[in-house]
Amino acid sequence: MKKLITAVMMSAVFAATSISTATAANNYPDGPVKIIVPYSAGGGSDSVSRALAEALKPDFPKGIAVENRTGGAGSIGMSYGMNSKADGTIVTMIAPELVMLPHTGNGGDIDYKKFKPLAMVNSGYAAITVPSDSPYKNLDQLIEGAKTNNLLFGNSGTGSIWHLAGAGMEQAAGVEFTHVPFQGSSAAITSLLGHHLDGVSVSYAEVASHVEAGTLRALAVLAPNRLKDNPDVPTAKELGYDVVIGTWRGYAVPANTPEETVDFLTKSILNAAETETFVKFMNNTNNDIEVIGTEKFAQKIANEDNFYKQLIESIGLNK
Structure with a gap:
């Protein structure tokens, strides 16, 4: 009971x-x-x-x-x-x-x-970006340059999403960059504007104003499709590099x-x-x-x- x-x-x-x-x-x-x-x-x-x-x-x-x-x-x-x-x-x-x-x-x-x-x-996908006066006018030229030159690539910190974006790009292309970590994307972009770097792998949103002003050039975006913000920039994938990396x-x-x-x-x-x-x-x-x-x-x-x-x-x- x-x-x-x-x-x-x-x-x-x-x-x-x-x-x-x-x-x-x-x-x-x-x-x-x-x-x-x-x-x-x-x-x-x-x-x-x-x-x-x-x-x-x-x-x-x-x-x-x-x-x-x-x-x-x-x-x-x-x-x-x-x-x-x-x-x-x-x-x-x-x-x-x-x-x-x-x-x-x-x-x-x-x-x-x-x-x-x-x-x-x-979502915000990475953009491979260089100074507007860079000798590399497109992604293929950048990749070719990386085969014989030590290209300095800035990112937002070791192990950050944008560091991994650069690493993913180099793996897809079969080349190596020298990755330079900064305390955030803005510092890396500032260094790129000062011509201390060959390129950066940060989000397109973070470089958009400089691209529109003509001081930087986006060679490709690591996105599944072209971005509506700038449809003239090709995706790495359509250029033959199978890499899609971004934040969300x-x-x-x-x-x-x-x-x-x-x-x-x-x-x-x-x-x-x-x-x-x-x-x-x-x-x-x-x-x-x-x-x-x-x-x-x-x-x-x-x-x-x-x-x-x-x-x-x-x-x-x-x-």
Whole structure:
């Protein structure tokens, strides 16, 4: 009899807990929400996230705001979000570093499998860029030059996405560059403008204003298709070099977040990415909008985990 009573009581407690969880999920959002950006204020990830948060406000009457938690090339903020309470109050902006850093041994405890991806809203592919007066007028000439000359290629830091973009380009072309790391893309671009480098492999958005001003020349983009911002620049792939590498920005919550909360957040983000204010901001800042939902985003992350594992091992940056 005691066992029966205990079993009944346990069932009642479990049922009450389930009802409470479901009710909490159905009432979401019943409090303020934070978007954790693992990079510094003023950067691309920060500005895109703040523009998205502004577009999300109608769906979050209790408030939604961005909080920057920097350090560890993004691992500090992503770890904080990954280990936060799984109730939708913390949403984390994630980027390729989520699947890059663990393979270099610099990712701390971050693990993409401990996140539930919501949606991706932005992508930015690498551009192989040289000074406008460079002797290399196209990508083929640059590759030929690299076979006999020590070409200095700037990037945003050893092991960064743009370092890997340069490494991917040289592997696809069968040549070697001398990679020069900087503290961020802007420093590398400044050095290129001063003719201290032969080229850089950073996002097109970061060099677009200089290309338009005629001080730099983009030889190719490491994108699947030509960019709408400058359709005259060919892709490396169409020139015979099979390499597609770029950054992206998306959002995720801890893996065990209730399904109803995940659905609410995903729909809200997908809708916000289509609002006039967000689209206008992205266009004005040369940020390409690329929107994909939960399932495709999850598959993209898994695919890139495998891709970067192999690339990082091939250039000796693995842990």
